[in-house]
Amino acid sequence: MSKVCSASEAVSMIRDGSNVASVGVIGWITPDSILKAIRERYDADGSPGNLSFYFPCGTGDSMGIRGMDWVAAPGLMKRIVSGSYVNPVNPQTGRRPELMRLIRENQIEAYSWPIGASMHWLREVARNSPGYMTKIGLGTYVDPRQQGGKLTDRSEEDLIRLVEFDGEEYLYYPTRKLDVGIIRATSADEFGNLSFEGEALMSSSLAIALAVKACGGKVIAQVGSVTGRRTRAVQEVKIPGVLVDHIVVDSEQMMVTDTHFDSAYLGGQSLDFSRLAPLPMGPDKVVARRAAREVPRKTVSIFGFGASSDAPLTMWEDGLFEGDKINDYWMTTEHGTFGGLVMSGWQFSANLHPEALLDGLSQFDFINGGNCKFAALAFAQFDSHGNVNVSRFGTFNPGAGGFIDIAHNARDLIFTGTFTTGGLVTDISSQGLSIANEGRVQKFVNNAEQITYPVMKNVRERGQTAKIITERAVFQVEPDGLVLTEIAQGVDVRKDVLEQMEFRPKRIAEELKTMESDLFKA
Structure with a gap:
């Protein structure tokens, strides 16, 4: 049976209170259609609500590719943990992202982790370990002796702990269950085998899929097209279909902000920088x-x-x-x-x-x-x-x-x-x-x-x-x-x-x- 479905059908299985992880690097590799569908379902039905989101890094530009800003709504978002946040002024509206307003006004739980910890934490979830331990970040704002990565007063739970091992201090990030993973690729076959031939980055797509499946959760993949099974060389397929539950096709998905597609970001061409404009003097x-x-x-x-x-x-x-x-x-x-x-x-x-x-x-x-x-x-x-x-x-x-x-x-x-x-x-x-x-x-x-x-x-x-x-x-x-x-x-x-x-x-x-x-x- 085909795994291909609409975005609204794919997100219909997300339950209230779920932990949701999503890929995305600013405008790159952002599964915007799926994040948008979550918001549309919430606006129509009031569900799914009370969700906790894990974004390894800032997702979307909050403008043409809204990314994490789609799900920035009180009631829909209970908590966000992200490796970075996006805060531009929209030139059309003059406003900054809604997510930043929710954080400033203490309307959600918000945590900031280093991207490295966000990535490596997913590996520990995927292998059912108790958590991720590192010295990186000691003495910084993620150290529990400082802010512990908390951005709002609502963020009461300590997601990062200070521990001692072999007489030395470490930061410890306990793992927790992930219910839903949202990832993106260029193309899929009907079984869900994913390839990235049109993406300049892979980011955390594979790590999220592995982590979510280890928790018994569901993985939704957004792609630009669907191809026949066994029509691609195995070296092109980076994520096997056994890790994917639903496929959402968006033939208009953007490569990055202001760019639908540009093969120069994929390599394999002669160097040509003639498109570049010098920085203005200043x-x-x-x-x-x-x-x-x-x-x-x-x-x-x-x-x-x-x-x-x-x-x-x-x-x-x-x-x-x-x-x-x-x-x-x-x-x-x-x-x-x-x-x-x-x-x-x-x-x-x-x-x-x-x-x-x-x-x-x-x-x-x-x-x-x-x-x-x-x-x-x-x-x-x-x-x-x-x-x-x-x-x-x-x-x-x-x-x-x-x-x-x-x-x-x-x-x-x-x-x-x-x-x-x-x-x-x-x-x-x-x-x-x-x-x-x-x-x-x-x-x-x-x-x-x-x-x-x-x-x-x-x-x-x-x-x-x-x-x-x-x-x-x-x-x-x-x-x-x-x-x-x-x-x-x-x-x-x-x-x-x-x-x-x-x-x-x-x-x-x-x-x-x-x-x-x-x-x-x-």
Whole structure:
């Protein structure tokens, strides 16, 4: 009997109070039709309600591909556990995601886990283990001695515990039953064998299917088309049909935000970056260009979401990839794509013209094994104790994403971003940079609102190296504090740097360098 059915038929089997896991990486590989069908059923019937959702990472863009925002409704959603959250302003409505409002107004239970823990926890569910144990995240906001990953006051249950094993401390994530898994692929046969020939990522689809079936639950797969059984080579089929209960066909499913399909994200083509537009000249471009100077050759380099992911684009723009020189730069992201060019914005996560792909869980095995020696990450706050924050600040709750795993396991770290934010305006020329209007919000603060990673502690105790790169200054993170090492021409150290910090650097380098002039050329 065929497993193919409509989205409404597939979600009709979801019961009140179920635990539901769903794949998705921003706009990539998001089973939007199924998530939408859950919301439509709830709006019509008031069921299923009181659901707990597990999203290994932020799913959907909350606009054209709404993803997790479809199920963001009081009564429908009781709890959400996610590795990251999506918080853009919709250009058509001017509003931020409904899910963010529910979190701000304490209407649901909300937890933020590192994506690595979210992925590896699924493996422990799949093998019926009691839980996932790791040192990654100790001393951060997921540590129960801090917030324990909780985003709202309603989040009373401790989903993460501090335990001791062989005399050492670990974070422990107990497993629990998953009733429903929602995954996505490119095509299926009528038995449910799934292939990913049109997807740039695999993410957690297989891990979710294995975990849900180990719990005796049901797996719903969204695909773009159905093909005949035994019509594909076995190497193309990544998930066997025995793990799939229902197949929902959406022939219009988007590859990613603003892109129905683009084969350049699948590899197997000659390099062609002619479609790319240079970044507009501004402080973000200066930061990206300076960060690009740090990227090593023939070393696996991993780029996080945000300002750091602009660096590869400036490397292309400034001619660092001429000829076949791009082959000397081994770039990846936390979502498993290797080679080619790391993209930024809504296309972040997949690479343009990639050479290899790991599923999401295996990629975090790769990261946690210390294979990404160099990491470029963004920062929202850096405090006087040497802590960096990207996970919660002001009214924003983006979570850590892959940040904690990446930062913990890299050898050399750079953190990128503008010096201040909120209205920052600069004048940039070949002579350097001047501040036309200072940002309202300082990012170098006495105490970070949340600790995403204790940088200075790990520089001191584990021998990591770290730099902070901004449009006007560069700092080295030393074991005892920040050292100001570079300054942009045209910038006043006292007025534009020291007075824009809530704390003072430990010292200013004896030979304070001037940032290279070509960073500021249009």
